[in-house]
Amino acid sequence: MKRMLLLSLVSFLSLQTAGWAKPAPEGLQKEALKTFQDYLRLDTSNPPGQELKTARFLKQILDHEGIENQIFDLGNHRANLYAILRGDGSKPPIAFLHHMDVVPADPQFWSVPPFSGQIEKGFVYGRGAIDIKGKGMVDLFTLIRLKREKQPLKRDLIFLAVADEEVNSLGARRLIHDHPELLKKIEFLIDEGKTVTEDAQGKALYAMVGMGEKxxxxxxxxxxxxxxxxxxxxxxxxxxxxxxxxxxxxxxxxxxxxxxxxxxxxxxxxxxxxxxxxxxxxxxxxxxxxxxxxxxxxxxxxxxxxxxxxxxxxxxxxxxxxxxxxxxxxxxxxxxxxxxxxxxxxxxxxxxxxxxxxxxxxxxxxxxYQSLFSPPDSGYMRSLKRVLHRYSPGLPVIPTIFTSSTDSSLFRALGINVYGFEAYRVDEATSQRAHGNDERLGVAGFFWGLDLLHELVLDLNQN
Ligand SMILES: [Zn+2]
Incomplete structure (x- = not known):
């Protein structure tokens, strides 16, 4: 009896922490981490932003991988970047959006230099780590991995890196105004928002997803x-x-x-x-x-x-x-x-x-501007739940709204379903450091995110 109880407890625990079907190769993890550090080292404090340098940084990586991409120069050293990994078009595209600018950081209040990308005790430190260059890296390396794996895709995967979210949304506004043709038919656009919250042991507690903004x-x-x-x-x-x-x-x-x-x-x-x-x-x-x-x-x-x-x-x-x-x-x-x-x-x-x-x-x-509410019962939300539950059965996936605004609203206004979800695991204390001092992202949570997004995209490819 005792033994049975123990066995069922063990199987329960192992269910709680099931691994991913196909974890990312160690080489890819290392590459992603190093690129993340380099990205954090490029100071895009806004003002003045100067995102042209980060757009060029991303372009160089995409070119090397043979992923089609283009920089849109906005003048004043500012720019947007657009990249696409093409599917066969039998399903509508999905877009991944992040902004390349960050809010300013005052080094005197930081324990490491804010643009060092330094790793300390399992965390990558740097302004922009969770707002929102970390998400940009998970998005980028998901495209890279799918390309290298030669995955047959039904949907185009669009990678968008924009300027100036933190001040005037110049980047998103210009993209929408100058290149509406690139945004046509997008079914889901995934922007910054909430994450999977973990406890101190790295166990996933719940996932939250932004559905709308006021x-x-x-x-x-x-x-x-x-x-x-x-x-x-x-x-x-x-x-x-x-x-x-x-x-x-x-x-x-x-x-x-x-x-x-x-x-x-x-x-x-x-x-x-x-x-x-x-x-x-x-x-x-x-x-x-x-x-x-x-x-x-x-x-x-x-x-x-x-x-x-x-x-x-x-x-x-x-x-x-x-x-x-x-x-x-x-x-x-x-x-x-x-x-x-x-x-x-x-x-x-x-x-x-x-x-x-x-x-x-x-x-x-x-x-x-009019802000809309994306449906909490869409194909994206169903896929996200399915994939998260494969990893952590029963994990609550909770819709929420934001009281302040990001670029998401501008894209919702185009009729696109936009979800605010960053595919990584973050503890409560870390999530409060966005715009604060010692901004950081845990390395384990970041690696976990690479697998989550990879599996999510493959699930969305089928469903
Ligand atoms: Zn942000």
């Missing part, structure tokens, strides 16, 4: 009033109008309704970080509870979750007179609003205008 809607509100010398207060003071409006806007924001996008139940529970069953209004299970406004209110006490559950408004700026003793002609507020995917901007603006209730207000849209 739409940024940046507004400038201008209020008119009667100007004059401040020694004689005016009832019709433009600054007073702006202040009153600010109060009404805050009230309006508090009343904005909750909306739970389909498939986000697990993501909300996981990101809550505590025991959701203790929140007031919890009933039966997460899906039922999310229909209860009382429960939603409790969840929304966590600012990150609040932002996933409703449209939001942050008042970020206010301007009145430059002089203390002058009542100005006009005063203004700036608002950073973020709308859930699928929301109607015009309806939101109309409601906001009504809430402000000031006939003098002029609302200008400074930045907006």
């Amino acid at each position: 739409s940024p809607l940046w507004l400038k509100l201008t209020f008119q009033g009667t100007p004059g010398h401040a020694s004689v207060p005016m009832a019709d003071n433009a600054v007073n109008r702006a202040l009153q409006a600010a109060g009404r806007i805050m009230h309006f924001a508090e009343q904005l309704p909750f909306q739970v996008l389909p498939g986000l139940e697990d993501s909300l529970r996981l990101q809550f970080g505590g025991d959701v069953t203790r929140l007031p209004g919890y009933q039966k299970d997460m899906a039922t509870s999310l229909k209860n406004p009382l429960f939603l209110k409790g969840l929304a006490q966590v600012p990150e979750l609040n932002a996933m559950l409703r449209n939001t408004i942050s008042i970020t700026g206010m301007k009145g007179s430059d002089k203390t003793n002058i009542i100005p002609n006009q005063a203004s507020l700036t608002l950073d609003c973020r709308l859930l995917p699928g929301q109607n901007k015009e309806v939101f603006l109309k409601q906001l205008n009504e809430a402000i209730g000031d006939p003098s207000v002029k609302i200008e849209v400074e930045e907006y």
Whole structure:
């Protein structure tokens, strides 16, 4: 009895950590790691980005492998790169996107030089390691491996490396504008987003995938009033109008309704970080509870979750007179609003205008783009689950949304299903270092990712 129990425990454990069917050859792993280090050594801090040098770096590797590719020079030492490994065209293409620029790094806060690509205790360190040059390397070496293996492909595999994601998305915008023909028919585009989270022993705990992002809607509100010398207060003071409006806007924001996008139940529970069953209004299970406004209110006490559950408004700026003793002609507020995917901007603006209730207000849209939500039950998601479950049976694969935006939204707007998933394993502490100090990626998790993506592409080739 005891022995049987032990045996079943052993087989259970071995199921949990099944290896890949065909692990990458050691030589390929070494090559990928060395190339990753070299890639991190090319400083593409944005501004100024200067991604032409990384585009040339990638081109040289692709040329050597005989993979068709092209650099698009954007001027000012900036560039995009496009590469394609052709299939027989019987299935639509899949694209892998990453940005070559990184956010700046201040060496005085790092324990290794940020552009050294140094390896310490099983981690590759460098600005861009997990945002997002590491993903770029997994994408690149998956193409290289498939090419070397002479795998018969049904789908074209497209590799996209763009400039300027961290500042203005110049690269993605120019690619979409200048070369729409290259993006035609893409069924799935895989961009930066979430990963497989592992524990301290390297065991996969769950995978998370970004389905959508909120739409940024940046507004400038201008209020008119009667100007004059401040020694004689005016009832019709433009600054007073702006202040009153600010109060009404805050009230309006508090009343904005909750909306739970389909498939986000697990993501909300996981990101809550505590025991959701203790929140007031919890009933039966997460899906039922999310229909209860009382429960939603409790969840929304966590600012990150609040932002996933409703449209939001942050008042970020206010301007009145430059002089203390002058009542100005006009005063203004700036608002950073973020709308859930699928929301109607015009309806939101109309409601906001009504809430402000000031006939003098002029609302200008400074930045907006529609953000969509890719389906959580697509062929890509099914393949990802299938492949991850082969490695780790029952591993939760959890859809989520992002409250800020990346290049993904620009491609979703073209009607492409975009998923935010980086094929590697990352521990919690490491994942928090994106844009922070000592950014890094674990070597074991990186190698694991090479196999995950290889197997995923082969699965998508069949299904
Ligand atoms: Zn990024």
